[in-house]
Every structure is written in structure tokens, then in C-alpha cells.
Amino acid sequence: HYDMVEGENQIGVTTGLAWTTVGGDTLQIETAVLPGSGKLSLTGQLGDVMQESAKAGVSYIRSVADQYGIEKDFYKKYDLHIHVPEGAVPKDGPSAGVTMCTAVVSALTKTPVKRDVAMTGEVTLRGKVLPVGGIKEKVLAAHRAGIKKILLPRENEPDIDEIPSAVRKEIDFVLIDDVSQALDNALVR
Amino acid sequence: HYDMVEGENQIGVTTGLAWTTVGGDTLQIETAVLPGSGKLSLTGQLGDVMQESAKAGVSYIRSVADQYGIEKDFYKKYDLHIHVPEGAVPKDGPSAGVTMCTAVVSALTKTPVKRDVAMTGEVTLRGKVLPVGGIKEKVLAAHRAGIKKILLPRENEPDIDEIPSAVRKEIDFVLIDDVSQALDNALVR
Amino acid sequence: HYDMVEGENQIGVTTGLAWTTVGGDTLQIETAVLPGSGKLSLTGQLGDVMQESAKAGVSYIRSVADQYGIEKDFYKKYDLHIHVPEGAVPKDGPSAGVTMCTAVVSALTKTPVKRDVAMTGEVTLRGKVLPVGGIKEKVLAAHRAGIKKILLPRENEPDIDEIPSAVRKEIDFVLIDDVSQALDNALVR
Amino acid sequence: HYDMVEGENQIGVTTGLAWTTVGGDTLQIETAVLPGSGKLSLTGQLGDVMQESAKAGVSYIRSVADQYGIEKDFYKKYDLHIHVPEGAVPKDGPSAGVTMCTAVVSALTKTPVKRDVAMTGEVTLRGKVLPVGGIKEKVLAAHRAGIKKILLPRENEPDIDEIPSAVRKEIDFVLIDDVSQALDNALVR
Amino acid sequence: HYDMVEGENQIGVTTGLAWTTVGGDTLQIETAVLPGSGKLSLTGQLGDVMQESAKAGVSYIRSVADQYGIEKDFYKKYDLHIHVPEGAVPKDGPSAGVTMCTAVVSALTKTPVKRDVAMTGEVTLRGKVLPVGGIKEKVLAAHRAGIKKILLPRENEPDIDEIPSAVRKEIDFVLIDDVSQALDNALVR
Amino acid sequence: HYDMVEGENQIGVTTGLAWTTVGGDTLQIETAVLPGSGKLSLTGQLGDVMQESAKAGVSYIRSVADQYGIEKDFYKKYDLHIHVPEGAVPKDGPSAGVTMCTAVVSALTKTPVKRDVAMTGEVTLRGKVLPVGGIKEKVLAAHRAGIKKILLPRENEPDIDEIPSAVRKEIDFVLIDDVSQALDNALVR
Numbered sequence A, B, C, D, E, F: 001h002y003d004m005v006e007g008e009n010q011i012g013v014t015t016g017l018a019w020t021t022v023g024g025d026t027l028q029i030e031t032a033v034l035p036g037s038g039k040l041s042l043t044g045q046l047g048d049v050m051q052e053s054a055k056a057g058v059s060y061i062r063s064v065a066d067q068y069g070i071e072k073d074f075y076k077k078y079d080l081h082i083h084v085p086e087g088a089v090p091k092d093g094p095s096a097g098v099t100m101c102t103a104v105v106s107a108l109t110k111t112p113v114k115r116d117v118a119m120t121g122e123v124t125l126r127g128k129v130l131p132v133g134g135i136k137e138k139v140l141a142a143h144r145a146g147i148k149k150i151l152l153p154r155e156n157e158p159d160i161d162e163i164p165s166a167v168r169k170e171i172d173f174v175l176i177d178d179v180s181q182a183l184d185n186a187l188v189r
């Protein structure tokens, strides 16, 4: 079965794009903000690179918290839990970095994420978005799931040419350089 | 020997369904709430995916604690222990997620679980229930153990057709989308 | 050499029964209660299943501490150490669960354990006693060691028939359903 | 694609040089200083040697903090996160030691790093800079990326002769003995 | 070269006996009591069984601290470090249990250990001394090292017959049942 | 290239001697004392035996801190970091024990180490110096590096005979029994 876009805009949930040997897939990134003491939980069979990607993303958000209207000391008062269903499927790689950042900011600011937006891109500690692989397969999977707008790293612009024009016409592509542009496009505000 | 349903409704104990290469089986999920400081213990030879499943479930419950009438800061004042007998049998997979959530809410709210209800389903950090495998084998095992009502993920509806009609007639199937529906059907209240 | 029953009733020490490929054996479970802060130490080359068994048993005792006349917050004021000599012999499996529970309650309540009682059985987080394997070999070893009374899980009743009648006549078998029955039969009070 | 030098001088970001079997490469070292309690996070698939290198560098900076105008107890009040994109590429070796030290001092003193300076060299606990391998390949990669000045360990001076003169003419080489010389050459002050 | 007995009675140092495929050997157990907070350090390439043996021994001493004139809360105020030179030689097994207990009591009570006494024996959590292997080889090594008195587990009494009478005549054997007898024979008081 | 002795006496830095299959080598042991809370960091690709050796040495120094004029509670107020460049070269074995002890005492007492002294020897928890291997190769490497005085374990005295007389004449050998003798010979005071 194919995942379809959520019925409504949600807080703390974003749509990412995965790329495996058998094609592309969409995946949901879920984030919970819990009263706590700064622990970061990462579940959903995430590999080392994906866990480090989450850690770099969270540190980026901590470093610019006030810029995004987040309580400066949120890290001391809350635990963050990032989960990626389906829990039995191993996931890895850095390409969900920008997706995880967006989910975390959504959860911390209680701002909903637009239900028909998906994104992919490695994120650095400064919030820069780096290019990733599998763009064609990812876009096809997003299209199949009902996604209307896809945020891609600017350096992946050439990969858009390889997407069948029938699909390309139905998707609004936005090239992004950093996390703030992802937030501008994905958050409802 | 086959496990049979408990003689009475119990607090903190739910009936899950497992699926192995040699068929289905029922399993008890036991939860203890102990005065403590927020530690989560997971025992019973649970694999990585099953442990992550428990962690996601507990975070979900923490995130909506007040909705379920649970003390908001229970996580600071109690330790939770989730155990799955039989301790020498390795268990894994995400399909006990909803069963563990129900056991934890039962224990925290001191509400008994109906003794003749079983359930299966992956749970996400938002409390959504995702489809799982082995429905036919699991239902047969539950039936054999004397279970009268089985809660299944809505997306597993098509799997009900594969169950022999003799069994199907004796079981009340409830399709659920999220944890709150599991609680509505399984808790005595 | 064969282990023989202790010369006198002791506090914090119980006799368990092990089953290996070369036959049954008795083993001593030793428990020390130390001024501390809630740490649980497990030594004696105990495998993962046996360690989880101890943890489930200790959580059970914590959950019903007042029922057994144990200080409610003992877990904060004491460290528990469970040791199984002979330290170079690897041990595993869940069957010492009830034996460890009894040793811990004996130590915490300073109540001696009857020297000529042995027991075997998996214990669940609710204190239920589940059936285990190797009953015949275990009983023969206990008999050889001078044990007079053996506590067995009720579901193991059929296994008693396989024990040579000469031995069966000299042993008092007690079938138990839960830990409280083990305590009733093993503690001097 | 090749990495190109940043468009502007940045705080907490330095350009290092890597050497693999398929040639040299530039890499960015990113550092974030976060309100915290002295934790050091290292991400970007860094091997053991590279992680130890970072730890030695941070201890060196702690030991001479006042010399560099850094708050003496910064280590208690902040967490440090050092990240090296691209997160899926394993990196190892001690040669980024001086580059990480420079990024950390830049971040702690909020002093920008000159955008067209790159560097390589193992750093010791006393801040001495030791020679490293792959100088020729590293310099070629830096040149290609638009770097104008390269800091090299003094003991690597002989390696400069092996660089094609066309490249050598366009790069300003600085031989350094210790971290303070790297800071003098790389920080904007 | 062979180890020889120390020139004078020392505090916190005992002589143990090891048994390898190439014969017996003496080994020194060193204990340091350091102002601290209850940490136990074990060094000298000690295997798992030997480390557990040390932990059981230390718990025994904590459980009877007042009996031996040791401050009841020493465990909170001091760190214990047990080291067994020669650090590059792997050691394992439970037979140094009584030797480690004696070294720890000596260090905690600042009582010297008699320089010409050696001992071997597993120790249980109650301070019982259990039999061990390699008695003949161990005694020969002790004799060669100038030891005059050897403490052996009572159950090892039959092994004394296998020792050449020339050696047997020069050694004073003491059979012990528990740690207190080891202390009576080894400590200078 | 060969390492040469430092240009001046330094604090917290000692010269050790290593022995590999391809000959001897000198190595620098660097120690930093940092405001902290008693953490011990060990870097430079140190194997298990070498790390345990450092831990035993630090415990020895803690146990006799006042004897060496070190603040008694230094362990609570400072972190210690011991680093051995060159960070990519794996090192192991107990023979740097006395070298690490000397570096630590130098750093804690802010006393310089004589630049032309090298040493080798396992150290015990009591500060005794035990014999080590590879003396001939180590001495040749030290001589080549410009070392004038070498401290050796007394039990290694016979190994001096194997050193070519041309080298032997240019080195001042000091046989030591314990760490205090190493300090007497290596520290500037």
C-alpha cells in the first residue's frame, strides 16, 4: 500500500522522502515535546548517520532558538522524541535532516505543518541544506502520495530535469539553501 | 500448552498477539508502576524494534497524559516496568505497540483491562495505529485462547476475509485508528 | 562433589534448581541488602534472561512491598546485590525467578529461609509463577542434596509423575501459583 | 561537484583538508556553542582517531582559555558541538586537529574565520602542530576550491616542493608550529 | 624470574595464587582506598568472572562492615581501586575472591597483611569460601616464592595429599570456611 | 623522521619509550590539568592495558597526594587529560606507567620535567616500578633522540649489558624501584 498525505495540517509531523534500491518512499517524521530535562530520544530503527543528522539539526535549532521564537532554555525543560514509523524498517542517511528540523520547530512553536508539502536535504550545524541522492525516485513517491509541493536542496536543481514532465507539472518545486526557507514554505503561519 | 484468557479483569495487563514461523500465539504484556524517578525498564527478551516501540508508546502517553486522566508529572515520580513473559522466548517487532500503550494507561490510571479482549498494531508517536502482519495466525491463536474481541488496525481490514468463517463468527472485530479507540474498547470504565 | 543443604536456616539465601545437558544441580541464591541508593547488582555469570528475570522479580516486590511488610521506599535507601555462586559457571534461563524473589524478600524482612526447601519457577511482573523445564532432573538433584520440600509451578504438576517413586516418597511437593505461596512455604514465620 | 570557498567570513566554521585514496578534498568544520553544561558532541561519521583529536584540541583550549580571551569556565556553561558535513561520508585521522581548534576558538570568541584560508595538522594537548600526510593532494583540492592561503605544519615544509609550480604560485603557504599561529593567520582580528 | 615475598608486611596488599596451563604463579592484589564517592575500579586485565568476584567480595564487606571495625558508610566516602599487576597478563576466574576481600579489609582498617601468607578461594556474598582448582600448582609456586603459610578452602583438603612431601613440610596449611578466618590468619593484629 | 628531545624543560610532558616489531621509538606523554570535576580523559589510540595502566597510576598519585605536595582533593576540582601523540598510531602495554605518573605529578605540582630524561616501567597501585620488555631497542631510540639519562626498572638491570657500549657510554642509566625515584630524577626541583 502507498502512504497518502495526512487529512489535515498537523503539529510536529513532517513528510520526508526516502530512497531505497526498490524505489522511493515517503516517510513521516513525528516529534513530541515532553516536560523533561533535555533528553533526545530517536526511535524507528534509525542508523548512525540518521541519528547524527538529527543531533546536528537539534543543535542548529538550539543555536538559533530565539530567531525562531523558541524559548531559549527549552533544552533544559523538555525532552524531545523524534520517531519515524514504520518501526521495523531500518532507515539511514543524512537526507531527512531538513525534515527533522522542520518537525522539531513545528513542535516547539506549536505551528502546524502544511499537509501537502514534502522535503529532503542534509542539514549542517549552521542550518545550510546540502544536496542528496535519489531525487527522481523520491519525487515520484511524493507525487503518488498526493504531495503538491516539494522542497529540494538548491544544488539538486539539475536533478529536476530527469523527472517525467507529467509529474513535474503537478508539483511545485522550491529550491532551498537553508532551514529557514524550509520553515517559510512548510509551516502554516 | 496453550495460554487461556485470565480468570478476571486485571490492572496493567493486556493480551497481545505474536506471529512466528510456526504460527500465532498470544502473549501477556505486564506493566508495573513503581515509586521512582522516571526510569523505563523493558524485560522479556525484547528485540530492538519492540523496545523502540515501547519507548514511542510511552512518549505518546506522556504527551497526552492529561487527556487520559494521568498525573502530568507521573514520569518524574514513577518508574515504569514493562515485562513480557515467557522470559526465555525472544520477541521483536512493532506490533505490540498498541498493546503496551493500553497496559501502561491501565496501570497509570488503575483501570482494569477486559480479560477477553486482545489487540495488535504498531503505534506511532502521535498514537496512530499502523497495520501489521500475520493477522490470520494471530486471530486463530486468540480464538483458541478464549478471546472474544480483537482490536485490529483499520488498514488490516482486508485480512479479516482470510479468517475461517467458523472462527470469524465467534470473534467481535473492532477496527481502530488510534490508541484512544483501543482504550475505549479494552478498559473497564 | 555434591552440594548439601545448609546446616541452618539462613537469611537472604535460597536453594534453586538448575538443569543442564549433564543433569540437574542445586544452586544457592544469595542476596545482600546494603545501605545505598537503589542499585541492583547481579553477579555469578548470569545470562541475559536470568538477569531480566531478577529485574522483573525485584520490580514485582517493589510493587507489593507493603503487602510483604517491606519498607515502601527501601528501593531508595538500599542497594540490592544478588549473587549466584559458583562464579565461574555460566547460568541462564528464567527458572530461578521465584527463588530470587524469595531470597530478596527474606533479606529485606530479615526472615530466615527454611534450609531444606528448594524451588523452581519463572516469575512474572505480577508475581505469577510460570512452568519451567527439567523438573525430573532438578528434583533428583535436590533429593541428592538432602532437600525435603520442593515448590513447583502448578502447571508442572504432570512432570511429577516422571520422578522415580522412591524419590517421590521422600519429597514433599507443593504446587504454587504465585510468589506469595512460595514465601508461605519457604520462610520461617 | 567541488566545494567552493564560502561567500563570506563566518564564525565557528573552518576549512580543513582531507586525503583519501581517490585524491584530496576540502571539508568544512562547523562548531556550535550552546547554553549547556559541558557536553561535547561530535557528529559527521568521525572515526575514533578524529574524535580523540577533537577531545585533545578542546582540552588544549580549556587549558589556555584565558590566553585566548575565552571565559575560564565556559566549559561548565556551554555545550560544544563539532560537526563535519557531509554526514554520510566516514572521516578519520588526526589531521583536522588544528582546524577543529580554530573553529572552536572562533565560535567561543565570536571571531570570524577568513573565508579563503585552509589548514591541516595534528594538534597535541599542548597545542603543538604535528606533520600529516597527503599534503600534495590536499593543496590541489584547496586550490581548486578557491583557497588563497594554506597553513601547514612546519615539519611538512619539504612536501611543498612536490606541488606543481602553477598551483604553488597562487597559494600563500604559512608554516606553523602551534595553534596560536593558526589563529593569528585564520581569524579576522 | 620468580616473584618473591615482600620484604615487609604491607597494608592493602595480599598474595594470591594463580593457575595457568603452564603452571602456578603468585600474584599480588593491591588495594587503594581513596577519598571519593563509592566508585569501584578494577584494573590489571581482569576477566568478567574475576571482576564479579571482586564485586561480590566488596558487597560482602559492606554487609558486615561494622563486624570488621570498618566505618559503616565508607562506601559513600571513599573510592576503592583493586589492581593486579602485571597489567599486560590477562587474569580470570573466581579464585582470588578471598585474597581480594582480605586486601580490601586490610586497606579499610589500615591493618598490615603478614608478608609470608598466601591464599586462594572463591568467596560468596555471605563470605563463605568455596573450593577452587589447581591447588598443587599454586602451592608449588607459593613455596618457590618463599611463602610460609597458605590458606585453602576446607573443601580443598584432599588436594593437599598431592603436594610433594618435601614442600608440604615447609608450608603451614590452614583450611578456612569463610573470610573471617582468612582475616584472622593473614592480618597483623 | 626521528623525534628529538624538546628544546626546553616543560610542565606536564615526559618522554616515554615504546617498543614495536620494527624497533624502539620515543613518545611524548602530555598531561593537562583542567578545572573540572574529576574526569580522566585518555586519548591517542591507547589500548586497554595502557588505559588501565594510566588509571592505576592516577590512583596511586591520589593515594599519596599529600606526600608529593598535591592538593588532597585535586581529584574533585580538576579533570585530568593524558594524551599521547601521534594520535593515529595505536599504543598499548603497561610500560608507560611510570612515564604517565611523572607527567601527572609534574602537571599537578607545576614542576618542569628535565628535557633530556626518558623512562620506562610498569607502575603498580603502590607506586612500585616493575620490569618491562624491549629495553635494548628503547634505549637505542632514546639515544638517537638525544636523551642523556634513562630511568629503568631495577629488575631490568641485566638488559643493560645487551646495549652496544658506544651507546651505553653516552647514557646515564638510573635503576628505580618506585615512582618517587622517577620523580627525584626527572623533575626540576
Ligand SMILES: [Ca+2]
Residues within 6 Å of the ligand: A001, A002, A003, A086
Ligand atoms: Ca507503508
Ligand SMILES: [Ca+2]
Residues within 6 Å of the ligand: A003, A025, A026, A027
Ligand atoms: Ca512509507
Ligand SMILES: [Ca+2]
Residues within 6 Å of the ligand: B001, B002, B003, B086
Ligand atoms: Ca506458553
Ligand SMILES: [Ca+2]
Residues within 6 Å of the ligand: B003, B025, B026, B027
Ligand atoms: Ca504464549
Ligand SMILES: [Ca+2]
Residues within 6 Å of the ligand: C001, C002, C003, C086
Ligand atoms: Ca559444586
Ligand SMILES: [Ca+2]
Residues within 6 Å of the ligand: C003, C025, C026, C027
Ligand atoms: Ca551446585
Ligand SMILES: [Ca+2]
Residues within 6 Å of the ligand: D001, D002, D003, D086
Ligand atoms: Ca561535496
Ligand SMILES: [Ca+2]
Residues within 6 Å of the ligand: D003, D025, D026, D027
Ligand atoms: Ca568536500
Ligand SMILES: [Ca+2]
Residues within 6 Å of the ligand: E001, E002, E003, E086
Ligand atoms: Ca613476574
Ligand SMILES: [Ca+2]
Residues within 6 Å of the ligand: E003, E025, E026, E027
Ligand atoms: Ca607473578
Ligand SMILES: [Ca+2]
Residues within 6 Å of the ligand: F001, F002, F003, F086
Ligand atoms: Ca614521529
Ligand SMILES: [Ca+2]
Residues within 6 Å of the ligand: F003, F025, F026, F027
Ligand atoms: Ca615517536
